[in-house]
Amino acid sequence: MKPWFQANNVGHHFGGLSAISGFNLELRSGELVGLIGPNGAGKTTVFNLITGVYRAAEGSIRFQGRELTGLTPWIISGLGIARTFQNIRIFKQLSVLDNVRIAHYRRTHYSLAEALLHLGRYRREERRLTRAAMEILRLLHLESYADETADSLPYGLQRRLEIGRALATGASLLLLDEPAAGMNPSEVGQLMEFIGWIRGQFNLTILLIEHQMRLVTGICERVLVLDFGVTIAEGRPNEIQNNPQVLEAYLGQAEDGGQMTDDGRQT
Amino acid sequence: MNRHWTIGLLLLAGAALSWAIPRYELLNPYLQATLMYLGINIILATSLNLINGYLGEFSVGHAGFMAVGAYASAILTVMLLPVGAAAWRFPLAIMAGGCAAALTGLVVAIPAFRTRGDYLAIVTLAFAMIVKSALENINAVGGPRGLLGIEGLSTMPWIFAWTVLSVWVIRNFVYSNPGRGVLAIREDEVAAELMGVNTRRVKIRAFMIASFFAGVAGGLFAHLLQFISPRIFDITKTTDILVMVYLGGVGSIGGSIVGASMFTVLQECLRPLGVWRMVIMPLLLVLLMLFRPRGIMGLRDFPWFRPSVECPQRPPETHPS
Numbered sequence: 001m002k003p004w005f006q007a008n009n010v011g012h013h014f015g016g017l018s019a020i021s022g023f024n025l026e027l028r029s030g031e032l033v034g035l036i037g038p039n040g041a042g043k044t045t046v047f048n049l050i051t052g053v054y055r056a057a058e059g060s061i062r063f064q065g066r067e068l069t070g071l072t073p074w075i076i077s078g079l080g081i082a083r084t085f086q087n088i089r090i091f092k093q094l095s096v097l098d099n100v101r102i103a104h105y106r107r108t109h110y111s112l113a114e115a116l117l118h119l120g121r122y123r124r125e126e127r128r129l130t131r132a133a134m135e136i137l138r139l140l141h142l143e144s145y146a147d148e149t150a151d152s153l154p155y156g157l158q159r160r161l162e163i164g165r166a167l168a169t170g171a172s173l174l175l176l177d178e179p180a181a182g183m184n185p186s187e188v189g190q191l192m193e194f195i196g197w198i199r200g201q202f203n204l205t206i207l208l209i210e211h212q213m214r215l216v217t218g219i220c221e222r223v224l225v226l227d228f229g230v231t232i233a234e235g236r237p238n239e240i241q242n243n244p245q246v247l248e249a250y251l252g253q254a255e256d257g258g259q260m261t262d263d264g265r266q267t
Numbered sequence: 268m269n270r271h272w273t274i275g276l277l278l279l280a281g282a283a284l285s286w287a288i289p290r291y292e293l294l295n296p297y298l299q300a301t302l303m304y305l306g307i308n309i310i311l312a313t314s315l316n317l318i319n320g321y322l323g324e325f326s327v328g329h330a331g332f333m334a335v336g337a338y339a340s341a342i343l344t345v346m347l348l349p350v351g352a353a354a355w356r357f358p359l360a361i362m363a364g365g366c367a368a369a370l371t372g373l374v375v376a377i378p379a380f381r382t383r384g385d386y387l388a389i390v391t392l393a394f395a396m397i398v399k400s401a402l403e404n405i406n407a408v409g410g411p412r413g414l415l416g417i418e419g420l421s422t423m424p425w426i427f428a429w430t431v432l433s434v435w436v437i438r439n440f441v442y443s444n445p446g447r448g449v450l451a452i453r454e455d456e457v458a459a460e461l462m463g464v465n466t467r468r469v470k471i472r473a474f475m476i477a478s479f480f481a482g483v484a485g486g487l488f489a490h491l492l493q494f495i496s497p498r499i500f501d502i503t504k505t506t507d508i509l510v511m512v513y514l515g516g517v518g519s520i521g522g523s524i525v526g527a528s529m530f531t532v533l534q535e536c537l538r539p540l541g542v543w544r545m546v547i548m549p550l551l552l553v554l555l556m557l558f559r560p561r562g563i564m565g566l567r568d569f570p571w572f573r574p575s576v577e578c579p580q581r582p583p584e585t586h587p588s
Contacts, residue, residue, distance in 0.1 A: 072460070072465075073457075074462075077460075082461070089457070091451055093566055098447055102447050102459070103463070108444040110444065112445055116439050116443075116476075117439060127576050130579060143579075169462060169463060
């Protein structure tokens with residue numbers, strides 16, 4: 001049987017600078033996999049290649065038997081891949097509700113003429129998708145903010161809204177880019193629970209980029225380590241933590257075989 | 268339901284007035300003309316706001332699309348359609364003007380939206396110049412002298428009807444799925460695309476709709492002034508529309524109505540000042556930008572503009588306050 005998701009020998013470069021090369025990744029449906037590595041290792045590039053923001057120069061990316069390279073982001077989104085961004089990219093001036101409703105863009109079934117005249121399926125469809133969007137907001141405890149503009153939300157809720165917007169696309173593969181960035185330890189704890197919960201609730205496969213080792217070791221089943229665009233290690237979180245190559249990538253030459261702590265510092 | 272009745276009654280009253288004012292000469296001809304130009308200005312501002320406010324691009328070609336609509340509809344009524352009392356002749360000419368402008372909009376939009384940013388401004392600027400010089404060189408439509416002998420078919424009821432229709436359709440577009448796509452592009456194009464929005468198609472559509480209504484306004488304008496020449500549709504005309512949009516507020520239909528109204532009234536009030544008008548208008552605009560950079564109603568709209576199906580249906584309040 002073919003794998004559910006497979007990136008095969010993917011490479012990409014900016015000018016002469018290789019951002020990622022020989023990248024391989026297989027995901028089974030329902031897995032939660034972490035992607036770690038020092039800054040500039042090419043992690044976000046991987047996300048951009050999967051979602052079609054960049055077009056891979058080499059290799060192939062297949063999702064549920066379909067080749068993704070060469071497809072536009074909006075087609076890939078329709079196939080069931082959604083993502084969040086390292087620096088939150090919600091639609092700031094729009095209402096929280098509209099942020100989530102836009103995620104239904106491709107699954108709203110009325111024509112432009114019906115939209116212009118507010119006739120026919122317009123009312124039924126708008127009612128349906130408003131209800132669906134409110135349901136997502138309710139699950140994420142954001143419903144009381146539905147009419148607020150998105151940038152009036154506190155930082156943590158903006159992150160949650162961005163995840164909610166990704167979920168509302170009906171994605172089966174969710175890519176989270178540093179979901180814990182800027183969070184304090186207790187918030188990270190909540191986020192870990194939250195990620196586990198949405199995974200079950202929405203039947204997701206999750207690939208996440210993260211620097212906070214506590215989150216990675218806490219919830220990821222498998223971890224991939226990138227350095228200078230090359231995969232240098234792959235395995236269970238606890239194996240990775242003691243891998244000398246990984247330590248070297250993060251900390252330079254490790255002299256005393258030090259251990260990485262939860263927050264990625266050396267003891 | 269209450270709200271619908273109020274709006275319906277107001278529209279009915281407006282329609283009745285637009286019929287009664289010229290019929291019983293409730294206002295002097297000058298005020299009547301000003302009211303009619305106001306209607307046309309509202310259509311122009313609202314449609315330009317779709318591109319410059321809602322989509323967040325910058326078009327300076329609106330007068331060009333207006334010219335296309337004006338000439339297309341005037342050619343129809345002057346040269347092609349027989350002079351007669353047929354009631355459909357005028358609305359058909361206006362529709363044709365709108366469609367001609369929309370098709371021109373398509374031709375401009377396809378190359379213009381290949382990239383983002385200032386590109387659209389440059390392309391639309393070039394387009395407006397091309398339209399003007401093309402019209403100046405076509406002798407069949409009068410060349411630089413302009414097209415004369417247009418019938419005064421733009422009566423107050425017609426202008427009222429077209430203004431209401433235009434505002435209604437643009438408002439419907441904004442509060443719909445394709446309209447939300449437009450807003451998403453303004454906010455973050457990459458994120459919009461990752462949400463499944465086919466950004467290029469959405470932009471082209473929005474641009475065509477805006478062009479269509481610029482064409483409609485042009486058609487009404489031609490049959491009101493009864494004379495059009497290429498010079499009328501030069502860059503200063505576009506500037507006027509831009510001032511209306513930014514005065515009223517970007518991303519707001521109510522704002523465009525307010526902006527167009529204020530502009531039209533101010534322009535007439537300042538007329539006695541002669542050339543000084545050209546000093547006071549920009550000065551007012553500068554002051555506005557200093558104190559309200561987003562315009563009078565930037566990014567906000569009258570609550571009653573929003574269709575009720577768009578509002579979140581909250582379950583009845585159960586938790587204690």
